[in-house]
Amino acid sequence: MDITTMTGMLLEGFGTTITIFALTLVGSIPLAVPIALARMSRFLPLRTLARVYISILRGTPLMLQMFAIYFAPYYVFGIELTPDSKWQACIIAFIVNYAAYFAEIYRSGIQSIPRGQYEAAEVLGYSRAQTFARIVLPQVIKRILPSMGNEVITLVKDTSLAFAIGVAEMFSTAKALVASQVSMVPFAISAVFYWVFNFLVEIIIGRVEKKLDYYHD
């Protein structure tokens, strides 16, 4: 098999990789907001719940979470697994796992905003929602951007964990090709794909950072 054919097959897997990546971000970035707010809630049970959630999802392997979410419906509720179950379990696991990380990043960002900002807004008569949307959030975004960039780059590589549950993303394809072709070239090609993709991610994050660089505090 020549390199072009292998690259073509890997590219197909790369489509799945990008889908996992995109769906994870689309799901986890918003999901992390209520988790972060719960984590900072004055209501103790809610705060504890968020804390436990974050602790478990950050404290156990993503691969294991994927299996747990894949098998739980069958073992707990006796629901038959379908061919789609793997894919669904994979996406859900990625979303809930990354939401835990993002929630902690949001929390640290929100808590790093000086109290004086809230007090100034309060005296000027802003409501709580207005204070958050107009004063706090824009500053939080700037502050958390580097940490978010880190996580997003990790996510690109973490998508390869989906191979463990049998989702045919790029790394699964590469492994299969390595075995059948008795060649390391598929690994090398997939490495280039990951790196180029992350290089683009870096450029995008860099652009946003530059855009927000018009002020310091």
Next chain:
Amino acid sequence: MAEPVFAMEHVSKAFGGNVVLRDISLSVEPGEVVAIIGPSGGGKSTLLRCATTLEQIDSGTLSYGDLQVATTDASGNVAYLKGDALRRAKSRFGLVFQSYNLFPHMSVLKNIMDAPIVVQKRDRAEVEREARALIAKMGLTGTEDKVPCQLSGGQQQRASIARALALNPDILFFDEPTSALDPELTGEVLKVIRQLAAEDITMIIVTHEMAFARDVADRVVFMDGGMIVEEGDPAEVLANPKQERTRAFLARYSG
């Protein structure tokens, strides 16, 4: 006599077991400038924070004109205005912080315009006209589109005064407005406050600038130990204090 712009009566406040304000009563007439002086930890800043509802009082009453913001019933429970009523009350006063607390991500113009547009829902064009006039008045022409980090401390403080004035408050509170500034920048901030005093803007100013208090204030209030120890005509209080504690405090200042 006209109705006081601001009045607090029998206000007490403690943090845990530490009593910071003891039965304070203070009211301000329209156009009056009151300077509050006294040692650190004497309760000056807490008084301003209670007056501006950043801290809740433990007992007493708080009112702005005809609006009772906080009242204490017979059994000693303090009740505050809520929601829209409280927001309406808040538009009657402004607070200038020691550390400015401008919004760092907004330009000077936006810092000044945002609250009138978002909170008071006023017309943007009209707000902008007023904001530009305030910028000129504060000597900030040319900084409209700059962000706070591009300004000197004195400019930032003048921008924050403009931000407070943009809501057309009946009274302006200043919490040690020049304590974070060097003498030169202090001068330019005091100059605009003097200008506001000349325009009969009602103000309560917590300050360590004794000469400024004497020149600008209509009344000086000396606070120590959470109480108003002495108050009166600035020249009188600063030159011939009646209370021993006031004398001791002022002696340290004149060296």
